[in-house]
Amino acid sequence: MSYRVNWYYERYYHPLYDKIWQVLLTNLHHSLRIRPLMTENAGYHPHHNISFGDEGNYYQVAFDKVRDNLSRGLASVYAIQSIATEDTRAAVIRGMEKVGIDNVAQHVESGMIVLIDNNTFYSKAGLNTQALKNYWRSILANMNRKLKSSYNGVSALFSAESYVNRNLYDTFMAWEILEDRRPAVQSELFCWYKKQWLDRLSFIHLVRLFTSHNSTVHKNWNYKDWSDSEIVDLIEQGIERILGPKPTQVLIETVRMRYGLSREEIASRPEYFESILHKMLEDDASTILDSAADVLKKALAYEAIHQNGRALPTGKNRGRPSDGRLG
Amino acid sequence: MEKIQETSPLRFVYNDKIVSENIDSRRRHAVLFYEEPEYAAQICFGFVLAGLDARNSCGYVSKDPVEYVRNEMMAVGALDYEQLVKEGILKVEQFADLYDYPGGAKKGLEEIAARLSWNTGTGKGGNGAAARKTRAEYIRLQAKNQDRAIVLDRAVLKCLHKVRLSEEVKANMSLEKKHHTNFHMFAQTSLLVSYPVRNILATAKGQSEIYSDWMNVLIRKYDTVIYAFSSMDGGIALNLA
DSSP: OHHHHHHHHHHHOOHHHHHHHHHHHHHHHHHHOOHHHHHHHHSSOOSEEEEEEOTTTHHHHHHHHHHHHHHTTEEEEEEEEOOSSHHHHHHHHHHHHHTTOSOHHHHHHHTSEEEEETTHHHHHHTTOHHHHHHHHHHHHHHHHHHHTTSOSEEEEEEOOHHHHTTTOHHHHHHHHHHHHHSOOTTEEEEEEEEGGGGGGOOHHHHHHHHHTSSEEEEGGGEEEEOOHHHHHHHHHHHHHHHHOHHHHHHHHHHHHHHHOOOTTHHHHOHHHHHHHHHHHHTTHHHHHHHHHHHHHHHHHSTTOTTOOSOOOOOOTTOOOOOOOOOO | OOOOOTTSHHHHHHTTOTTSSOBTTBOOEEEEEESOHHHHHHHHHHHHHHHHHTTOOEEEEESSOHHHHHHHHHHHSOOOHHHHHHHTSEEEEEOOOGGGOTTOHHHHHHHHHHHTEEESSSSTTTTHHHHHHHTHHHHHHTGGGTTSEEEOSEEEEESOSOOSSHHHHHHHHHHHHHHGGGGGGGTTSEEEEEEEOSOHHHHHTTTTTHHHHHHHHHHHHOSEEEEEOOTTTOEEEEEOO
């Protein structure tokens, strides 16, 4: 099935098909539970995911992921750490060896592990979103040439650190959105975020993090898909903390009646929603947006991937976590 | 998490948010949807009292008898009602329903505008002399318009139109669609127009067909909306323009 998907995308790509395909997949995942089958058959999870971790376990979980990828025949792109010097490169290789990966250097040589300095994306592409996209696609193409048919897919771990640290997050976000419009179905992407970066992101960034990724990834590699309605549920929770439930609901309805922005559209047009709130509530809009951002951050970083323990949040209209898992 | 209060209806009117900013050189017109008449009265009186504090001329037009409004207003805020009326700073008028007004709703609006005005020239129109005396500076600024009536700074139009039956709602919707542009008569007046709604949330959510359509029309016409739920649930005031 996945090969058909690849063939389809490569030959008959049109943005509208992506939309239709995504809707079909989302429905099928939930009703027929085909995603685990796709994962097992193809050997990869063809989605764009985002995960969060604390500084302490940030790299450890990534090393575990690379090890598991190898056991499944998946090539790995590891681009979340500096390998600019021999020392830092050696530290990464030692980290991989510590989690039980034998002959790391040999895997690097064969192309099953591709180490990329986490600053390379910025140095290669800078502020050019298209260049960023092209660079990523060139990595995939190189791997394909090198590995030919000896691998089941690519699992990539990316970091936005070089952009976050330069306060250039908008550029990275633009790439995230662009990439989402044409999912790289031969690869699974993990945007590997540190929790503390969340504090640097605006309300719009946070909503875009949800909408530009297929799933958030939580403890035990538990994936959670978010519908637009569920994202707006979170935004509403944040607004309710400040205004209370009834005023929040009439606020949302007033936005619809006056500005034609329906509840579901808020997730896809957060900029418009934010500008409307500023008009409606003037200075108070910031307080409300901060509260909504706070709820979004908590949902993104809930049960971060390296942690064990509780299940996903189960608020109103909250969908169950999808059962697709990898690793 | 910080709580905000400025969006609560009473804080909104007492802090004069309705009159805070003009739109295209005209003053804001606000619509108030309320579930409890007592709560609505507090909000409407609050709007007038805040205006009187700022030495704005204020009008209050409702279907209630003037004496009744006088007593209610004095119960809400300590004010020298008789003196303010005498000076022309405050005008309280009783008005029949626009729906049944002889000559149509537009004529009715003109009548309301006339009652909320005083003439700066010959003294026709009621309290002209007193108004000139107390609002000399304002009138001097309006010198070019000596023969034209000057309307009050702010006014409450309360329950001028029945909206209980679906026919009445349709009639009001038609009035707002056709004649809201005639509200230019009140271009220099900050207006607060109030309407009762049985269940604001359900109506806003579109669960009340004709009432929901009607609310939708009004939300698109006015510059500010105030939703006053039952007094226990508070409400919210939102700028729309």
